[in-house]
Amino acid sequence: MLRMDNISVHYGAIAxxxxxxxxxxxxxxxxxxxxxxxxxxxxxxxxxxQPRPVEGTVWFEGVNLTRLPTHRIGRLGIAxxxxxxxxxxxxxxxENLQMGAIHQPKTHWQQDLEQVTSLFPVLxxxxxxxxxxxxxxxxxxxxxARALVARPRLLVLDxxxxxxxxxxxxxxxxxxxxxxxxxxxxxxxxxxxxLALQLADQAYVMQTGRMVMQGSADSLRQNPHVQQFYLGMA
Amino acid sequence: xxxxCKSWLLRVIGWPLLLTLLASPFLLLQMGANGLVYRWYAPxxxxxxxxxxxxxSIALQRLHVALSxxxxxxxxxxxxxxxxxxxxxxxxxxxxxxxxxLALPFLPGVGRYPIDLATSVLIYVxxxxxxxxxxxxxxxxxxxxxxxxxxxxxxxxxxxxxxxxSFWWGLPFSALIAAVAALxxxxxxxxxxxxxxxxxxxxxxxxxxxxLINWQSVTGGPAxxxxxxxxxxxxxxxxxxxxxxxxxxxxxxxxxxxxxxxxVFLYLIILLLVGMVYGALRRLRRLPLGLAWEAVREDEVAAxxxxxxxxxxxxxxxxxxxxxxxxxGCFFAARQGFISPESFTFNESVLVLAVVVLGGLGSQAGVxxxxxxxxxxxxxxxxxxxxxxxxxxxxxxxxxxxxxxxLIRQPRPDLLxxxxxxxxxxxx
Numbered sequence: 001m002l003r004m005d006n007i008s009v010h011y012g013a014i015a016x017x018x019x020x021x022x023x024x025x026x027x028x029x030x031x032x033x034x035x036x037x038x039x040x041x042x043x044x045x046x047x048x049x050q051p052r053p054v055e056g057t058v059w060f061e062g063v064n065l066t067r068l069p070t071h072r073i074g075r076l077g078i079a080x081x082x083x084x085x086x087x088x089x090x091x092x093x094x095e096n097l098q099m100g101a102i103h104q105p106k107t108h109w110q111q112d113l114e115q116v117t118s119l120f121p122v123l124x125x126x127x128x129x130x131x132x133x134x135x136x137x138x139x140x141x142x143x144x145a146r147a148l149v150a151r152p153r154l155l156v157l158d159x160x161x162x163x164x165x166x167x168x169x170x171x172x173x174x175x176x177x178x179x180x181x182x183x184x185x186x187x188x189x190x191x192x193x194x195l196a197l198q199l200a201d202q203a204y205v206m207q208t209g210r211m212v213m214q215g216s217a218d219s220l221r222q223n224p225h226v227q228q229f230y231l232g233m234a
Numbered sequence: 235x236x237x238x239c240k241s242w243l244l245r246v247i248g249w250p251l252l253l254t255l256l257a258s259p260f261l262l263l264q265m266g267a268n269g270l271v272y273r274w275y276a277p278x279x280x281x282x283x284x285x286x287x288x289x290x291s292i293a294l295q296r297l298h299v300a301l302s303x304x305x306x307x308x309x310x311x312x313x314x315x316x317x318x319x320x321x322x323x324x325x326x327x328x329x330x331x332x333x334x335x336l337a338l339p340f341l342p343g344v345g346r347y348p349i350d351l352a353t354s355v356l357i358y359v360x361x362x363x364x365x366x367x368x369x370x371x372x373x374x375x376x377x378x379x380x381x382x383x384x385x386x387x388x389x390x391x392x393x394x395x396x397x398x399x400s401f402w403w404g405l406p407f408s409a410l411i412a413a414v415a416a417l418x419x420x421x422x423x424x425x426x427x428x429x430x431x432x433x434x435x436x437x438x439x440x441x442x443x444x445x446l447i448n449w450q451s452v453t454g455g456p457a458x459x460x461x462x463x464x465x466x467x468x469x470x471x472x473x474x475x476x477x478x479x480x481x482x483x484x485x486x487x488x489x490x491x492x493x494x495x496x497x498v499f500l501y502l503i504i505l506l507l508v509g510m511v512y513g514a515l516r517r518l519r520r521l522p523l524g525l526a527w528e529a530v531r532e533d534e535v536a537a538x539x540x541x542x543x544x545x546x547x548x549x550x551x552x553x554x555x556x557x558x559x560x561x562x563g564c565f566f567a568a569r570q571g572f573i574s575p576e577s578f579t580f581n582e583s584v585l586v587l588a589v590v591v592l593g594g595l596g597s598q599a600g601v602x603x604x605x606x607x608x609x610x611x612x613x614x615x616x617x618x619x620x621x622x623x624x625x626x627x628x629x630x631x632x633x634x635x636x637x638x639x640x641l642i643r644q645p646r647p648d649l650l651x652x653x654x655x656x657x658x659x660x661x662x
Contacts, residue, residue, distance in 0.1 A: 048539055074541030082539060088532035091525070099529045102522050103541050150540065 001026040001185055002047075002154060007056035009042045016042035018209045019056070024154070024202070029176075029186040031196035031217065033230055034206035040189040041083055043206070044158050047187075048073050048080060060154070075103050079152035083159050083189075085143040089132025093123060093142055096131050100146035109149075116145035119175050137168035144175070154185045161192045173199055193230035197221050205230070245292070250284030256606050259351065259613050276343065291327045335505055339498040346494055349501045353569065355609045356504040357562055362589035362601035363511050364558030369587070370596030371524065372551035373531030374424070375432040378439025379586050382412040382556040384578035386563025388446060391459045391573055401465040401568045405507075405561055412560025416553045424548045439583055446575040458574025462567050464496065465503055472496035500569050507565065511558060515598055527551050528596075592633060594640020603641045607633075 002024040009017040017039040024030045032040050046053040047060075048070050058065040065073055074080070079100070088096050097116065101109055117124040120141040126134060131142055140160060147155055160176070161169045173195055180186055190196035197203055197217045205213040205226065213220065220226050227233040258277045339349050361383060368376045386408035393399040393407055423434045446453045453459065464472060471480040472495055483495055518524045529537045530547050538544050567573050589608055593600025611629055615622045633641065 050535070050538075069543075070538045071541050071543045074539050080539040082536060086533045086536035088529050088536065090532055091528055095525055095528075098522070098525060099537070099540055099542075102526060146540070 001028075001061060002187065003059045004043070004047070005057050005059070007043060007046055007053045007058065009039070009046045009051060010054050011042075011051070015209055017046065017053070020206070020209075020211045022204060022211070024185060024187055026153070027180075027183060027185055028202060029180050029188065029200045031188045031190055031200035031203045032206055033190055033193040033196050033203060035230075036191065037208075038206040039209040040191075040206050041158055044156060044187070044189050047078065047156060074150070077151075077153040079147035079150045079155055081140075081143045081147050081155070081157040081160060083162065085136075085139045087131045087139050087142045087146065089130065091131060092128055093131050093134070094127040096142050096146050097127075097149050101149040101151075104149065104151060108151075112149045112151065116148050119148070119178060120145055137164050137172070140164060140168075140172060141175075144172070144179075148179065148184075152184060154187060155179065156187045158189050159191060160188070161190060161195060169195065193226070194232075197226075197231075242292075246285060246288045250281055250288060253284060254281045256610050259348070259610060273343070287327065287330060332509070336502075339501055346497055349494075349497050351610070351613060353497070353501045353504055355605050356501075356508050357566060357569075358586065358589055358605040358609055359508050359602050360504070360511060360562040360565075361559055361586045362593065362605050363508070363515060363598060364555045364562070365586050365590045366593070366596060366598065366601050367515070367527070367551050367558075368555035369590050371519070371527040371531065372548055374548060374552060375429075376435045376552075376555070376583075377432045377580075377587070378435035378437070378442075378583055379555070379559055380578050380580070380582040381435075381439040381442040382416060382559035383563040383566070383582065384439075384442050384446065384575075385415050386412050386560030387567040387573050387578070388453060388459070388563075389560065390564040391462045391567045392452065394463050395459070395461070398463075401463060401564070404564045404568065408560040408564035409557035410560070412563070413553045413557040416556035417549065420549045420552045424545055424552060436580075436583075439578075439580065443575050443578055446578070454574075456575060458572060458576075460572040462571050462573070464571060465500065465568050467499065472499055500565075504565055504569075507561065511561075512598060512602075523547075523550070588630065592630060592640060594637075594642045597640060597642045600640050600642035607641075 002022070004020065004022040007017055007020045007022075008015065020039075020043055022030070022032070022043070032043065034040050045051070047058055047065060049066065049068065050070055053066060056066070060073075060076060060078060063076060065076075068076075088099065091099075097113065101112060104112070117127075122138060123141055123145060126138060131139065134142065144155075144157070144160070157176070160172055164172070169192075176186060176188075177199060186199075188196060188200065197220060200217040203215065203217045203220050204211050205220065213223070213226065215223075221231070254277050257280060262273060262276060338344060338352065361379070364382075365376065365379050368374050368379070389408045389411035390399070390401070390404035393404060394401075399407060419434070419438050423431060426434070447456055449455070466472065466480065467483070470483050470486055472483045482491070483499075519528075526537070526542050526547055527550075529540070530542060530544050534544055537547075566577070570577075585608060589601055589604045592608065593602070593604035607629075611626055612622060615625050618625060
């Protein structure tokens with residue numbers, strides 16, 4: 001479904017990602033773990049050409065994304081939950097969701113709205129509230145719901161656990177598992193390796209811009225190197 | 235409880251008092267047989283009428299809430315959010331306001347000066363509504379909005395002189411000219427972020443003004459253009475000696491000629507224009523395009539990742555805003571019958587921007603109120619001569635300190651609905 005071949009991302013002279021490869025099969029959950037500054041977010045955003053990779057290609061369902069402008073990529077069936085949530089703070093929750101569905105036909109809007117509000121019941125009572133006044137966890141839910149009403153086949157999440165209380169993180173990850181069961185593939189970037197490896201089928205480990213390990217989430221969880229450096233076991 | 239009481243007082247006494255103060259220059263002075271007559275009692279009538287109206291509207295609203303099925307209101311939030319929650323009181327108040335504005339020139343004792351002044355206010359309302367799309371909704375800082383106003387005015391004036399274009403065709407023509415200019419300026423520039431855009435628009439407005447001054451063979455230079463055709467009503471002219479083929483209004487109606495007829499006609503035109511634009515914008519902000527503009531303002535990266543074409547959306551906002559300024563310019567030219575570059579200085583851009591900011595960024599009702607304040611205040615302060623601008627500035631500062639969000643904070647229909655519905659539930 002998604003294949004990133006030999007991707008390099010540079011910010012001026014600084015190389016954030018170097019020749020990274022990643023594949024994701026339809027229906028899978030793939031996690032990219034790594035420390036702060038390993039290049040995970042850069043890799044993820046290069047999917048959207050933000051910034052455009054200096055080399056390599058991204059294939060999504062047979063389409064080469066590296067040549068498309070960003071706003072076109074959002075219409076292909078990839079939705080993004082950006083780092084730091086990036087909801088529209090001075091718009092209501094309902095309007096935030098409407099923006100997610102802006103390229104969708106009106107016919108299934110009501111149905112999609114009911115679906116995301118049953119996924120995150122707390123949002124149902126917040127629809128009229130300004131999104132910026134919500135708690136961090138609720139904002140993260142809005143961001144995920146906003147991406148889901150775009151009816152993506154691939155949902156891309158950048159650090160969904162960032163800055164949230166553990167109990168909220170549990171809720172959100174449970175919701176993500178439910179989303180995946182509906183047939184939506186997930187690509188997830190996480191610093192919290194523990195959580196990510198619990199959720200994911202496949203995982204990649206990034207270190208200073210390079211992919212250093214890859215494999216099934218279970219095998220990585222057993223890997224002594226991963227255990228020592230990312231799972232905090234002795 | 236104290237808060238509720240305070241807002242109630244504000245509604246019943248505060249707003250009527252403010253409106254009365256703003257309207258008093260209209261009402262206090264009247265041309266009598268022996269010059270100006272001072273009518274101290276006139277504002278009191280208005281105040282009484284407004285207070286009465288507010289009381290009535292509150293009573294109706296209470297009745298409406300009491301009658302409506304509270305279960306429906308508290309139950310399904312989804313259903314409640316979709317229609318605009320609005321009481322009869324508000325709706326009735328809105329209708330009364332429209333009727334009052336329509337009837338204003340025909341009220342006894344309303345003379346030439348108040349109608350003229352109201353026309354000026356409405357021009358600034360129109361400009362403010364246009365700029366509110368650009369600055370308030372799309373979040374683009376435009377310091378040269380007057381350029382499109384000037385292009386609209388000169389566009390109509392020249393087309394009228396060269397091709398005999400009538401005022402009614404001039405309106406769409408001016409809108410088009412301004413929109414095309416906005417497209418040409420915006421295309422390369424709107425990729426830039428805020429500060430750069432502000433500088434470029436500032437420069438563009440100055441360029442337009444300098445071209446108007448220096449291109450003497452076409453624009454008449456500093457001397458301006460005169461003899462611009464006035465609006466007519468389906469071929470009925472409002473001048474004393476109409477052109478061939480036109481009927482004069484006073485002959486058609488069989489009354490005596492008066493320039494007042496034309497002034498009232500102009501007032502009604504701009505009232506109609508502003509009313510149409512106001513209504514259209516109210517709808518627009520709830521449509522996907524209006525929401526998308528806001529989304530781009532709120533978070534560009536998120537908007538683009540949702541598949542919104544940010545550049546094109548900004549360009550659209552810029553062009554719609556510009557075309558409204560073009561329409562305002564066309565009306566201005568037709569009203570004055572004479573235009574010169576002096577009317578399109580940087581000061582005008584600042585004044586319109588002040589209308590938008592003071593009104594509360596993005597708020598339409600705020601634009602109306604702020605335009606009234608900013609156009610009427612200098613008139614009110616006329617007696618103070620040299621201290622006029624000082625007091626004017628102080629008044630603006632005072633308003634911004636007291637209401638940092640603007641006179642009327644951007645009203646969000648569905649947020650209002652949520653707030654009203656919450657009264658019963660979250661009494662704690």
